[in-house]
Amino acid sequence: MEEYLLRQRDYLLSISRAMTARLDLAPLLQLIISKAVEMLGGEAGLIALRDRDDRFHVRASYGLPASALRADSGQLQMLLAPLLTNLPLSGSRWPLSDLYGRLPLVAAALGLNLRQVVGLPLLLEEQLIGVIYVFRTRDAAFSSDDRLVLSSFGDQAAIAVRNATLYQRLAEEKDRLNAIIEHSADGVLIVDADCRVETINRKLAEITGWEPEEAVGHPCSKVLSLRNAQGNDVCAQACPLRSLSENDTFLAEGDIIRADGQRTAVSITYSPLYDQDGELAHIVGSVHDVSRFREAQEMKSMFISVISHELKTPVALIKGYANTLRREDARWDAATVRESLTIIEEESDRLDRLINDLLQASRIQAGTLKLETGDVSIPRLAGKLADRFRVHAGKHDLRLDFPADFPPLLADEERLQQVFSNLVNNAIKYSPEGSTVTVGGRPLGDQAEFWVTDQGIGISPDDQARLFEPFYRVESGLGRRTQGVGLGLYLCRAIVEAHGGRIWVQSELGHGSTFRFTLPLR
Numbered sequence: 422m423e424e425y426l427l428r429q430r431d432y433l434l435s436i437s438r439a440m441t442a443r444l445d446l447a448p449l450l451q452l453i454i455s456k457a458v459e460m461l462g463g464e465a466g467l468i469a470l471r472d473r474d475d476r477f478h479v480r481a482s483y484g485l486p487a488s489a490l491r492a493d494s495g496q497l498q499m500l501l502a503p504l505l506t507n508l509p510l511s512g513s514r515w516p517l518s519d520l521y522g523r524l525p526l527v528a529a530a531l532g533l534n535l536r537q538v539v540g541l542p543l544l545l546e547e548q549l550i551g552v553i554y555v556f557r558t559r560d561a562a563f564s565s566d567d568r569l570v571l572s573s574f575g576d577q578a579a580i581a582v583r584n585a586t587l588y589q590r591l592a593e594e595k596d597r598l599n600a601i602i603e604h605s606a607d608g609v610l611i612v613d614a615d616c617r618v619e620t621i622n623r624k625l626a627e628i629t630g631w632e633p634e635e636a637v638g639h640p641c642s643k644v645l646s647l648r649n650a651q652g653n654d655v656c657a658q659a660c661p662l663r664s665l666s667e668n669d670t671f672l673a674e675g676d677i678i679r680a681d682g683q684r685t686a687v688s689i690t691y692s693p694l695y696d697q698d699g700e701l702a703h704i705v706g707s708v709h710d711v712s713r714f715r716e717a718q719e720m721k722s723m724f725i726s727v728i729s730h731e732l733k734t735p736v737a738l739i740k741g742y743a744n745t746l747r748r749e750d751a752r753w754d755a756a757t758v759r760e761s762l763t764i765i766e767e768e769s770d771r772l773d774r775l776i777n778d779l780l781q782a783s784r785i786q787a788g789t790l791k792l793e794t795g796d797v798s799i800p801r802l803a804g805k806l807a808d809r810f811r812v813h814a815g816k817h818d819l820r821l822d823f824p825a826d827f828p829p830l831l832a833d834e835e836r837l838q839q840v841f842s843n844l845v846n847n848a849i850k851y852s853p854e855g856s857t858v859t860v861g862g863r864p865l866g867d868q869a870e871f872w873v874t875d876q877g878i879g880i881s882p883d884d885q886a887r888l889f890e891p892f893y894r895v896e897s898g899l900g901r902r903t904q905g906v907g908l909g910l911y912l913c914r915a916i917v918e919a920h921g922g923r924i925w926v927q928s929e930l931g932h933g934s935t936f937r938f939t940l941p942l943r
């Protein structure tokens with residue numbers, strides 16, 4: 422008998438080692454129940470664990486016939502209810518006195534011939550965390566030795582279950598955090614104490630152009646390549662974060678430049694994470710894309726400088742002429758008066774256009790540009806425009822090139838007139854007197870393509886790339902001397918795109934330019 426007990430103890434030891442080495446809850450429970458049944462020479466068994474709501478749920482079973490297991494978990498739960506309810510929650514009230522009263526109910530529900538049962542509480546600090554039941558289908562009762570073996574087994578099992586549960590919770594928590602980091606709308610960067618990348622999330626991968634797996638292990642400054650306004654590498658300074666105390670944060674601002682040259686304006690908040698020994702373990706960087714904000718800031722400051730420069734000239738002229746005309750000591754002949762009033766009128770028109778352009782630009786920025794669409798005949802619109810230009814600025818040869826049967830478009834006539842007028846105005850402004858300016862259009866499949874061609878100064882490839890940005894003006898030669906604030910093409914693009922079209926330019930310095938755009942034919 423003693424030898425039997427010794428063997429059983431050895432067996433118990435090897436099982437408890439196997440149990441404590443396991444951290445996956447489901448396979449651990451399976452191991453526990455199969456060993457418990459085996460040790461006690463039973464035929465079937467189950468483990469139920471206590472949930473947060475103090476209810477017991479079957480988490481693993483052994484030897485129960487397929488028919489019982491096929492029941493879904495809710496059904497099985499009901500069939501086994503007599504063994505899962507009214508369980509004493511503290512260890513002192515075990516073993517269950519009415520266990521043999523409960524057994525036949527379960528046996529009948531499952532349709533099984535269960536004759537003997539032993540119930541073993543899984544206790545931690547006297548608190549019930551679960552219960553193991555082992556069943557026999559023969560009459561041999563469980564002995565007190567059996568119970569003894571099972572009880573020391575139970576202690577080991579309870580500890581293993583607790584560890585695995587904690588581990589599982591930790592893993593769930595980690596998954597949850599990972600998902601939050603991964604799906605954050607901000608870029609997230611985690612580096613170790615030496616500023617080597619441990620993790621970057623999807624958003625930061627997008628901003629930096631690095632694949633998350635590739636970034637791991639590289640120095641932070643290589644992955645972020647962050648320059649501040651003075652062109653200094655900001656990330657290189659991030660490692661001195663070591664000097665930050667636990668609740669300090671470090672804010673850096675600058676541009677992240679990708680390998681393909683794309684820039685993103687960002688602000689980064691770095692926070693240090695210290696381990697239990699007070700050593701710096703990680704630094705977490707939250708990377709916020711501030712491009713839109715930066716654009717809005719730039720737009721605002723351009724707005725102010727444009728208003729101050731461009732509004733001043735017409736206002737000064739209007740005031741100057743009005744002042745002169747009003748002088749009481751002078752008599753002006755009719756021609757001079759008319760000339761002065763013409764200038765006042767022209768300058769007022771210029772002011773009016775400028776104010777309208779600024780208003781429209783701010784509407785576009787705010788996303789409130791609305792179209793009022795109707796049938797528009799573009800050849801007719803271009804014809805009227807050409808007449809007006811010929812009257813006012815007849816120093817260019819303005820030609821129209823439309824097929825006779827050009828179909829009408831569904832569009833906002835006033836806005837399209839603005840597009841043609843801006844393009845023709847530019848063509849005239851930036852080409853020599855006497856040269857030809859052509860306005861044309863052709864239907865092309867489900868689109869119509871339009872163009873305005875001049876024989877003027879042309880535009881360099883670098884400038885072409887930026888022409889349609891608000892307030893962009895070419896910084897040299899003629900461009901500087903002509904009037905304008907650099908809003909015309911920006912408005913053209915916004916209007917064309919609002920119609921579902923596209924606008925672009927083909928040009929060579931010194932050889933004229935062609936601005937083309939498409940509009941959908943309905």
Ligand code: ADP
Pocket residue numbers: 843847848851875877878879880888893894895896900904905906907908909910911934
């Ligand atoms: P603005 O003419 O008021 O400056 P635009 O947005 O209409 O503003 O044009 C932006 C810049 O593009 C102009 O300053 C000019 O340098 C350049 N540009 C536009 N059209 C032409 C053209 N047809 N030929 C040469 N340069 C042009």
